[in-house]
Amino acid sequence: MTAELQRSAPQDGPEGAADGARAQGEPLLSASGLSVEFTGRGGRGTARAVDGVDLDLHAGEILALVGESGCGKTTLARTLLGLERPTAGRVLFEGRPLAYGARALKGYRHRVQLVQQDPAGSLNPRHTVYDAVAEGLRIHEGATADEERRVADALSRAGLRPPERFYLRYPHELSGGQRQRVVIAGALVLEPEALVADEPVASLDASVRGEILRLLLDLRADLGLSALVVTHDLGMAWNIADRVAVMYLGRVVEAGPVEEVLAEPRHPYTQALMSVLPESGAQEPQVLAGEPPDPTRIPGGCRFHARCPVLASGEAERAGVADACRTQDPGVLSGSGPARVACHYAALGRAGD
Amino acid sequence: MSAPAPSRRALLWARRRAAWGEFARTYAQNRAGLFGLAALAAAALTALCAPLFIDAGELAVTGGPGGRFEPPSGEFWLGTDAFGRSVLAMVLWGARISLTVGFLAAFVSVALGTVIGIIAGHFGGWPSDVLMRVTDWFLVLPSLVVAVALAAVLERSTLTIIVAIGVTAWPATARVVRAQTLSVEARPFIERARALGGGHLHVMKRHVLPNVMPVVLAQTTLLVAEAIVMESTLSFLGLGDPSTISWGGILQDARSAGAISSGIWWYMVPPGLAIALVALSFTLCGRALEGVFNPRLRERR
Numbered sequence: 001m002t003a004e005l006q007r008s009a010p011q012d013g014p015e016g017a018a019d020g021a022r023a024q025g026e027p028l029l030s031a032s033g034l035s036v037e038f039t040g041r042g043g044r045g046t047a048r049a050v051d052g053v054d055l056d057l058h059a060g061e062i063l064a065l066v067g068e069s070g071c072g073k074t075t076l077a078r079t080l081l082g083l084e085r086p087t088a089g090r091v092l093f094e095g096r097p098l099a100y101g102a103r104a105l106k107g108y109r110h111r112v113q114l115v116q117q118d119p120a121g122s123l124n125p126r127h128t129v130y131d132a133v134a135e136g137l138r139i140h141e142g143a144t145a146d147e148e149r150r151v152a153d154a155l156s157r158a159g160l161r162p163p164e165r166f167y168l169r170y171p172h173e174l175s176g177g178q179r180q181r182v183v184i185a186g187a188l189v190l191e192p193e194a195l196v197a198d199e200p201v202a203s204l205d206a207s208v209r210g211e212i213l214r215l216l217l218d219l220r221a222d223l224g225l226s227a228l229v230v231t232h233d234l235g236m237a238w239n240i241a242d243r244v245a246v247m248y249l250g251r252v253v254e255a256g257p258v259e260e261v262l263a264e265p266r267h268p269y270t271q272a273l274m275s276v277l278p279e280s281g282a283q284e285p286q287v288l289a290g291e292p293p294d295p296t297r298i299p300g301g302c303r304f305h306a307r308c309p310v311l312a313s314g315e316a317e318r319a320g321v322a323d324a325c326r327t328q329d330p331g332v333l334s335g336s337g338p339a340r341v342a343c344h345y346a347a348l349g350r351a352g353d
Numbered sequence: 354m355s356a357p358a359p360s361r362r363a364l365l366w367a368r369r370r371a372a373w374g375e376f377a378r379t380y381a382q383n384r385a386g387l388f389g390l391a392a393l394a395a396a397a398l399t400a401l402c403a404p405l406f407i408d409a410g411e412l413a414v415t416g417g418p419g420g421r422f423e424p425p426s427g428e429f430w431l432g433t434d435a436f437g438r439s440v441l442a443m444v445l446w447g448a449r450i451s452l453t454v455g456f457l458a459a460f461v462s463v464a465l466g467t468v469i470g471i472i473a474g475h476f477g478g479w480p481s482d483v484l485m486r487v488t489d490w491f492l493v494l495p496s497l498v499v500a501v502a503l504a505a506v507l508e509r510s511t512l513t514i515i516v517a518i519g520v521t522a523w524p525a526t527a528r529v530v531r532a533q534t535l536s537v538e539a540r541p542f543i544e545r546a547r548a549l550g551g552g553h554l555h556v557m558k559r560h561v562l563p564n565v566m567p568v569v570l571a572q573t574t575l576l577v578a579e580a581i582v583m584e585s586t587l588s589f590l591g592l593g594d595p596s597t598i599s600w601g602g603i604l605q606d607a608r609s610a611g612a613i614s615s616g617i618w619w620y621m622v623p624p625g626l627a628i629a630l631v632a633l634s635f636t637l638c639g640r641a642l643e644g645v646f647n648p649r650l651r652e653r654r
Contacts, residue, residue, distance in 0.1 A: 081548055083547060113548065114544075114545065124564070135546065190549075
């Protein structure tokens with residue numbers, strides 16, 4: 001989608017939402033009021049792929065970003081890496097705004113790494129495993145004397161042992177899980193502080209998924225690596241993440257520690273997502289009507305109201321928030337702190353507690 | 354790299370040999386390609402060894418060993434020309450210039466086309482627009498006219514011919530390479546390279562170039578054929594280097610000696626056939642290579 005579209009001029013920046021943020025030290029990587037818009041060719045319609053997001057990733061933390069396809073998760077991840085420029089808002093690394101000069105970006109990319117969705121496509125078919133892993137080292141440090149040791153180290157950390165056996169393999173000779181391990185090794189070789197993983201296991205077998213997720217957890221334990229894991233799989237978020245942010249149509253609608261958000265979802269959207277998980281034990285799976293709306297035509301009021309089961313069932317009407325749902329934007333959630341939700345109905349429930 | 358280095362290198366070589374074996378097997382399935390390769394090898398060998406069995410002195414205008422326009426005989430298999438030189442010896446000798454010019458001119462134009470194509474495909478936006486408009490401009494210019502103009506303006510030498518052909522033949526390569534670059538750039542490993550911190554040069558050199566190389570190679574063989582024909586054309590039009598013997602030059606001499614009206618076929622036909630044969634062989638090789646490098650065939654490996 002994004003390749004077809006061009007960036008547009010900045011529009012109104014979203015207002016920062018005030019929420020009691022739990023003091024947790026300075027976040028390592030954060031988004032502040034981040035928006036990314038794409039303009040169709042010939043200026044037809046502006047797609048607000050990311051529409052005002054505050055998100056904090058702290059050191060040593062795994063944050064899961066979940067949501068349906070097309071909700072802007074991947075665009076947000078790419079923007080955090082500087083692969084896409086925000087139309088409004090900022091990306092902050094260690095509290096400093098990300099600079100987009102060639103040299104500054106290169107330095108940044110030494111410290112934050114990307115793991116892509118499709119391990120088959122993310123390795124150059126003409127490079128051996130050794131070349132693929134050593135690529136980052138060569139870019140940043142040129143040819144170093146201990147290159148081979150560091151490549152071997154990264155490969156064995158990523159679970160490819162003994163590493164020498166894999167040096168001269170080509171990607172097409174490896175299995176999907178092995179390829180993803182090579183990609184992870186290529187990221188690890190630079191000893192990054194944070195990893196942005198975009199659907200790291202979506203294209204892998206269920207049996208391999210567990211191994212790769214285990215690997216992410218081990219890396220966090222051993223190296224103190226922070227990770228932002230983009231996924232559409234709530235079960236996976238449940239298994240590996242410390243915190244979770246649920247995204248709908250370019251905005252985070254519910255965020256907080258994973259136990260709180262996923263055990264007791266308060267946003268109707270999160271509730272619906274949870275109810276269709278087989279292991280959630282929900283009485284009645286709640287299938288949302290229709291597709292997510294087109295990001296070029298984001299509905300007014302709460303962006304979820306057109307599909308919201310709470311509003312459709314008339315419960316919101318009884319609680320007296322139906323008008324607010326249709327007309328008032330619930331606002332942007334802050335990046336860190338306790339569980340928060342952008343929903344008029346849920347806010348009412350919390351007040352009544 | 355101390356202890357494990359030799360084994361790694363040996364392994365790498367073994368893998369390369371295997372890859373070449375695979376390549377050769379696929380190529381050998383194409384009969385026409387094999388024929389082209391054999392004909393080319395013969396032509397190249399002739400060009401290289403010509404000085405061993407042909408006395409250069411006998412090719413000078415004053416050193417012809419035979420009489421004027423002798424028809425083919427036991428001594429002169431393809432007869433003699435106006436100065437008593439053996440036509441066979443001249444045609445064999447002419448392979449040297451034709452092949453040299455063909456290869457060098459193709460190399461110049463392919464290098465130019467590849468660089469321009471990769472830059473246009475990689476950067477997109479206005480640099481691509483500008484480069485592609487220039488390419489289009491060269492594409493619609495009648496290349497023969499441009500080459501004639503260049504060869505006429507610059508001093509007469511083989512180098513001039515190479516430059517004239519190289520400068521006019523690159524647009525097709527640039528177009529093909531740009532298209533291939535666009536398709537390579539859309540693949541995720543380019544984004545991975547960028548996220549690793551790789552700059553434009555890194556992406557173009559390490560990722561795009563190796564992946565457009567098959568197309569470039571096939572394009573080169575096709576262009577050699579074009580360059581040989583173009584060189585002959587320029588020589589035939591009298592724009593070649595008069596001090597060297599080339600196939601186009603022989604044809605030009607034959608025409609000006611009135612070979613057509615006098616029915617001296619042995620002066621005209623052999624150089625013409627030589628041009629056709631070598632150009633055909635290169636085209637056959639190029640087609641066969643394209644078949645081997647076909648992405649769908651490669652993906653299956």
